[in-house]
Amino acid sequence: MASPSDLAVSEMDFDALPERSWVDKIKDTARKKPLGAVSACAVFVMLLLAAFANVITFYDPVQNAFDSMHVAPGAAHWFGTDQFGRDIFTRIVFGARTALFVGFSASILGSTAGLILGVGSAYFGGRFDLIFQRFMDIFISFPLIIMALSVVSIFGTGTQNVILAITIPLIPRCARVVRSSALAIREIPYVDAARALGFAHVRIIFRHMIPNVMAPYLIMLTSFLGQAILLEASLSYLGLGVQEPTPAWGLMLQGGAEEYAESAPWIPVFPGLAITAAVFAFNLFGDAVRDTLDPRLRSE
Amino acid sequence: MRNTRMKTLLIAVAVFALALWSFAPAEAAPKKGGTLKFVVGSKIPSYDGHIESTFGMIHPIRPFYSLLIRVNPDNPASPTDFVCDVCEGGIPAPTEGHTKYTFKIRGDITFHNGQKLTSADVKATYDKIISPPKGIESNRKAFFSMVESVTAPDPKTLVFKLKYPTGAFVPALALPYNFIYSKADLDKHGYKWHQKNVNGTGAFRFVQHQPGAFVEGKRYDKYHHKGKPHLDGFRAISAPKMAIRLQAIRGDRAAIEFRGFPPKARDDLKKALGDKLTVQESDWNCNLMVTPNHKRKPFDDARVRRALTLAIDRWGGSKYLSRIAIVKTVGGVVFPKHPLAATKEELTKIAGYWPDINKSRAEAKRLLKEAGYPNGFEFTLHNRGVDQPYKVVGTWVIDQWRKIGLKVKQWVQPSGPFYATLRKKKNFDVSIDFNCQSVINPLVDVSKFISDDKAGNQYAQYQDRQLDKWFEQMNKEPDVKKQRAIMRKYEKRALDEMAHQFVTLWWYKINPHRSYVKGWKIAPSHYLNQHLDNVWIEK
Numbered sequence: 001m002a003s004p005s006d007l008a009v010s011e012m013d014f015d016a017l018p019e020r021s022w023v024d025k026i027k028d029t030a031r032k033k034p035l036g037a038v039s040a041c042a043v044f045v046m047l048l049l050a051a052f053a054n055v056i057t058f059y060d061p062v063q064n065a066f067d068s069m070h071v072a073p074g075a076a077h078w079f080g081t082d083q084f085g086r087d088i089f090t091r092i093v094f095g096a097r098t099a100l101f102v103g104f105s106a107s108i109l110g111s112t113a114g115l116i117l118g119v120g121s122a123y124f125g126g127r128f129d130l131i132f133q134r135f136m137d138i139f140i141s142f143p144l145i146i147m148a149l150s151v152v153s154i155f156g157t158g159t160q161n162v163i164l165a166i167t168i169p170l171i172p173r174c175a176r177v178v179r180s181s182a183l184a185i186r187e188i189p190y191v192d193a194a195r196a197l198g199f200a201h202v203r204i205i206f207r208h209m210i211p212n213v214m215a216p217y218l219i220m221l222t223s224f225l226g227q228a229i230l231l232e233a234s235l236s237y238l239g240l241g242v243q244e245p246t247p248a249w250g251l252m253l254q255g256g257a258e259e260y261a262e263s264a265p266w267i268p269v270f271p272g273l274a275i276t277a278a279v280f281a282f283n284l285f286g287d288a289v290r291d292t293l294d295p296r297l298r299s300e
Numbered sequence: 301m302r303n304t305r306m307k308t309l310l311i312a313v314a315v316f317a318l319a320l321w322s323f324a325p326a327e328a329a330p331k332k333g334g335t336l337k338f339v340v341g342s343k344i345p346s347y348d349g350h351i352e353s354t355f356g357m358i359h360p361i362r363p364f365y366s367l368l369i370r371v372n373p374d375n376p377a378s379p380t381d382f383v384c385d386v387c388e389g390g391i392p393a394p395t396e397g398h399t400k401y402t403f404k405i406r407g408d409i410t411f412h413n414g415q416k417l418t419s420a421d422v423k424a425t426y427d428k429i430i431s432p433p434k435g436i437e438s439n440r441k442a443f444f445s446m447v448e449s450v451t452a453p454d455p456k457t458l459v460f461k462l463k464y465p466t467g468a469f470v471p472a473l474a475l476p477y478n479f480i481y482s483k484a485d486l487d488k489h490g491y492k493w494h495q496k497n498v499n500g501t502g503a504f505r506f507v508q509h510q511p512g513a514f515v516e517g518k519r520y521d522k523y524h525h526k527g528k529p530h531l532d533g534f535r536a537i538s539a540p541k542m543a544i545r546l547q548a549i550r551g552d553r554a555a556i557e558f559r560g561f562p563p564k565a566r567d568d569l570k571k572a573l574g575d576k577l578t579v580q581e582s583d584w585n586c587n588l589m590v591t592p593n594h595k596r597k598p599f600d601d602a603r604v605r606r607a608l609t610l611a612i613d614r615w616g617g618s619k620y621l622s623r624i625a626i627v628k629t630v631g632g633v634v635f636p637k638h639p640l641a642a643t644k645e646e647l648t649k650i651a652g653y654w655p656d657i658n659k660s661r662a663e664a665k666r667l668l669k670e671a672g673y674p675n676g677f678e679f680t681l682h683n684r685g686v687d688q689p690y691k692v693v694g695t696w697v698i699d700q701w702r703k704i705g706l707k708v709k710q711w712v713q714p715s716g717p718f719y720a721t722l723r724k725k726k727n728f729d730v731s732i733d734f735n736c737q738s739v740i741n742p743l744v745d746v747s748k749f750i751s752d753d754k755a756g757n758q759y760a761q762y763q764d765r766q767l768d769k770w771f772e773q774m775n776k777e778p779d780v781k782k783q784r785a786i787m788r789k790y791e792k793r794a795l796d797e798m799a800h801q802f803v804t805l806w807w808y809k810i811n812p813h814r815s816y817v818k819g820w821k822i823a824p825s826h827y828l829n830q831h832l833d834n835v836w837i838e839k
Binding site (some may be wrong): 063064083107157158197239244245246257259260262263 | 356541542545562564565567568616619620623624685687691692694695696698699702709710711713763
């Protein structure tokens with residue numbers, strides 16, 4: 001049996017442990033999750049490209065330069081030029097802005113709306129939960145792209161509508177996952193205690209339940225990023241997303257894939273690679289976040 | 301001695317050449333048989349030629365029908381060469397001061413259902429086109445505004461009486477949409493029956509239509525042009541995506557596409573297929589226009605509209621865009637090679653066609669400043685969700701406007717909603733529009749610029765009575781020189797002084813097809829020469 005003095009010593013030892021710097025923590029995480037670290041770097045680079053697109057590139061992304069049509073990749077144009085003589089590297093860098101803006105906006109909006117609705121549904125339970133979940137079932141039954149196409153066909157094209165089109169199908173997916181966590185939390189006594197103290201529903205949901213379902217929320221949010229970027233590219237490729245002359249990867253692919261795949265393959269290849277790299281990076285990043293935050297995976 | 305040898309050598313060469321010539325194959329005679337497979341990039345809204353205006357209907361359905369007269373299949377590029385189809389002999393000379401045309405109708409024509417064709421059927425057809433009953437659409441009613449009456453005094457005679465003499469009448473008769481219907485069908489089934497049913501006198505009989513897949517036709521053995529058609533049948537395959545149409549020709553799943561491909565596609569196909577591919581090219585009676593909405597500010601101001609047209613470098617654009625899009629020719633309101641069209645010298649005097657683009661853009665900026673927009677303004681360009689040439693030209697004009705300080709976003713809609721916006725909602729700032737006609741008939745083709753209460757296809761929403769007056773004068777003027785003079789004033793006012801709406805570039809038609817397809821000649825319109833009775837396959 002440990003004596004009080006032993007306990008005091010062990011507490012002292014614990015306090016004496018040196019505080020680990022954030023650099024060490026990052027190094028440690030990178031060692032444990034190398035793929036996650038690489039993907040985080042890729043995401044960081046993409047954010048930098050998008051933020052400093054004006055500084056990084058030498059050409060105007062939208063200005064036609066007909067004397068430089070279909071120039072193959074080289075020193076002057078690293079990724080070549082398209083049918084309007086526009087520098088493809090420049091358009092890919094600026095296209096990152098479109099992809100990230102749409103991707104982050106849609107996934108944040110979709111996940112957050114799903115978080116609130118999912119927790120609300122779990123909290124109120126009963127008939128409300130039953131009916132609400134059936135609506136969610138209807139929405140989930142449609143594949144993401146079909147749902148997004150329906151929304152675009154109703155509201156029209158353009159960046160805002162594309163964000164809306166991607167956000168709407170993401171909501172039920174997040175709501176369903178978050179609800180399952182929130183159902184467990186609802187049964188914990190502190191929620192009953194909060195009710196007994198007469199707190200409003202909104203306060204209980206936002207201050208006592210939502211903070212406890214942040215892990216699944218963040219996991220869903222990061223996993224949606226890749227999906228949202230891919231959906232944006234798909235809609236643009238189908239001519240239903242953002243429109244020319246806005247630089248967007250799917251749009252660049254659409255403009256070049258059909259006509260120039262053989263004679264000027266760099267026109268569709270580089271935007272295609274950009275989409276692949278971005279989606280791959282965000283998916284790996286999402287997986288790493290899930291591995292870190294999911295208590296079951298963490299314990300394993 | 302040397303001279304004799306030389307003579308002998310020359311004689312030998314001549315004899316050898318003669319022998320070669322005599323054994324050389326003569327111009328190949330048409331072969332019978334085979335099924336022509338072609339791809340169509342648009343859907344069939346209905347089978348009724350009198351209400352439709354899309355090649356999606358013309359290409360698969362036109363071979364089932366005949367016309368009163370048609371563009372000469374052997375000379376379809378000519379705007380004045382017409383031949384009889386169900387009529388007999390040549391195009392009749394007008395009488396009674398050029399106001400009466402008497403056609404003789406052939407007596408050997410039967411509809412696919414076995415019923416005999418008479419002048420009463422042709423009369424019933426033109427009655428439906430020119431003066432349809434209330435509630436019945438007729439897309440080209442305005443083309444026949446000069447017609448006073450159509451009569452059929454006997455089964456072999458048809459008479460058109462005109463209100464005034466005009467050169468626009470005969471070309472209007474040759475429009476490929478004027479399918480001859482049976483009077484009995486119209487009387488028995490009503491005026492909407494032909495939207496979903498086919499009964500014509502064309503070279504092919506309707507077999508089946510699998511929506512979204514194909515239309516099939518079989519040779520009509522009682523076809524009135526003897527010895528034709530050469531084909532056993534045809535299959536019009538629906539393929540909305542250009543890549544699929546291209547691959548279909550490349551992989552020999554289809555032999556031809558009649559609308560047209562962009563230059564790059566032609567080059568790729570030629571590179572891949574070599575001699576197995578033949579390419580026919582032609583100017584196209586189609587132009588892409590920019591239509592500002594006069595009901596929206598600041599496009600109600602002629603200075604702003606002039607600035608928009610002055611910013612566009614048509615001469616430079618033609619050079620480069622012709623490499624990537626199905627546009628090429630710089631022209632005014634009239635088909636560029638027609639005698640009524642403006643010469644290059646005349647064109648360069650119109651705003652937007654000046655040879656010095658810098659001077660033109662400086663004037664555009666001055667006009668914008670004068671109109672109260674020294675720093676430009678923002679607006680949205682409404683466009684059709686079709687790559688060639690709409691989206692390509694749309695992207696180009698946005699860049700042109702950027703050069704005078706205008707910030708333009710593009711709003712693209714699929715064809716259905718695009719038309720709904722132009723025709724019904726009218727909630728656009730500036731839209732891309734087009735003026736595509738079949739038979740080259742400038743006197744009526746330019747009707748797109750008259751007031752919107754007179755022209756059903758003018759979407760800029762303006763009324764200009766001066767243009768209306770000149771349009772009427774032109775159409776009633778028998779002297780071509782005077783017509784031309786009025787046309788110049790009309791063009792100057794429409795494109796320059798008022799800049800109501802303006803032409804960007806005229807289209808250019810490129811038809812690459814399998815070399816074994818013979819007999820089909822390219823026309824300056826994708827609506828013309830699609831009866832297929834003279835097409836044959838050399839395989």
